[in-house]
Amino acid sequence: MQVVEKFVSINGEGRRCGQLATFIRFAGCNLNCGYCDTAWANDRKVAFDPMTPEEVYAYIKDTQVTNVTLTGGEPLLQQDIGELLELLSQDPQLYVEIETNGSVLLSRFSDLENPPSFTMDYKLPYSGMERMMALDNFEQLTAKDTVKFVSGSLADLEKAKEMIDRYKLTEKTAVFISPIFGEIELETIVDFMKDNQLNGVNMQVQLHKVIWDPNERGV
Numbered sequence: 136m137q138v139v140e141k142f143v144s145i146n147g148e149g150r151r152c153g154q155l156a157t158f159i160r161f162a163g164c165n166l167n168c169g170y171c172d173t174a175w176a177n178d179r180k181v182a183f184d185p186m187t188p189e190e191v192y193a194y195i196k197d198t199q200v201t202n203v204t205l206t207g208g209e210p211l212l213q214q215d216i217g218e219l220l221e222l223l224s225q226d227p228q229l230y231v232e233i234e235t236n237g238s239v240l241l242s243r244f245s246d247l248e249n250p251p252s253f254t255m256d257y258k259l260p261y262s263g264m265e266r267m268m269a270l271d272n273f274e275q276l277t278a279k280d281t282v283k284f285v286s287g288s289l290a291d292l293e294k295a296k297e298m299i300d301r302y303k304l305t306e307k308t309a310v311f312i313s314p315i316f317g318e319i320e321l322e323t324i325v326d327f328m329k330d331n332q333l334n335g336v337n338m339q340v341q342l343h344k345v346i347w348d349p350n351e352r353g354v
C-alpha cells in the first residue's frame with residue numbers, strides 16, 4: 136500500500152470530530168477537485184512508504200488510539216484495501232472510518248463482516264467532479280455512514296439540498312455540510328440551513344484548520 140503519511144491527531148471532520156484518531160493517508164486519486172487541500176498526495180511522483188496491510192495494522196495498534204481514519208488521495212483505489220479492511224474489521228477495539236470521494240462503488244465492500252463507517256463525499260458543482268459521482272452509492276449507505284457535501288457556493292448548497300431531498304438522505308444516514316475552507320462565508324451555510332429548514336443536517340468546519348495552519352501536513 137502506498138502510504139504518504141501516517142499520524143495521530145484530533146479528527147477535524149465528521150461523526151467523531153474532536154476525538155483522537157490515527158490517520159493513514161494513501162497516495163493517488165482518480166478525481167481532481169478544484170479545492171483539494173491534499174493535491175500533493177495525488178501527484179504521480181509523490182514519495183510514499185510501501186506498506187503491507189499487516190504493517191499498516193501494526194502501526195495502528197502501536198498508536199493505542201482506537202479511532203482510525205483511512206483517507207488520501209482516494210483510499211478505496213489502493214490495491215490491498217480489501218485486505219486491510221478485513222484485518223481491521225476483525226479488531227473489536229477499532230472504529231474505522233473511510234473518507235471516500237463518491238466515485239468508487241461501495242457495493243464492492245458490502246460483503247465485509249463488520250464494515251467500516253464510510254464517509255462519502257458527494258462532489259458538488261464547485262468541485263468540477265460532480266459527473267463522476269456513483270449515484271448507486273446512495274443505496275448502499277446506512278445509519279453508520281455519512282454523506283458529506285463540501286460546499287463553496289449557494290449553487291452548491293442548492294444542489295446539496297436537492298440530493299438530500301431526492302434520496303431522503305437524513306432518513307438513512309448522517310449528513311454533513313462542510314465549507315470549502317475560506318471559500319464561503321460560514322454564515323451563508325447557516326442562513327441556507329435556516330431558510331430551508333435543513334433538519335437533521337450537521338454543519339462542520341474542519342477543526343484541524345482552526346488548530347493548525349490550514350496547509351500544515353501531518354495534522
Ligand SMILES: C[S@@+](CC[C@H](N)C(=O)[O-])C[C@H]1O[C@@H](n2cnc3c(N)ncnc32)[C@H](O)[C@@H]1O
Nearest residue numbers: 170171172173207208234235236256285315316
Ligand atoms: C482530501 S479528501 C480525501 C478523501 C477522498 N478523496 C474524498 O475526497 O473524500 C478528505 C476530505 O477533505 C475534503 N476537502 C478537500 N479539500 C478541502 C477544502 N479545501 N476544504 C474543505 N474540505 C476539503 C474532501 O472533500 C474530503 O471530504
Ligand SMILES: Nc1nc2[nH]cc(C(=O)O)c2c(=O)[nH]1
Nearest residue numbers: 145146147148206234343354
Ligand atoms: N485532523 C484531521 N482530520 C481529518 N479528518 C478527515 C481528514 C482527511 O483528510 O480525510 C482529516 C485531516 O486531514 N486531518
Ligand code: SF4
Nearest residue numbers: 164166168171208236
Ligand atoms: S477526491 Fe478527495 S483527494 Fe481526490 S481530488 Fe477530490 S478532495 Fe482531493
Ligand SMILES: [Mg+2]
Nearest residue numbers: 172173206354
Ligand atoms: Mg484532510
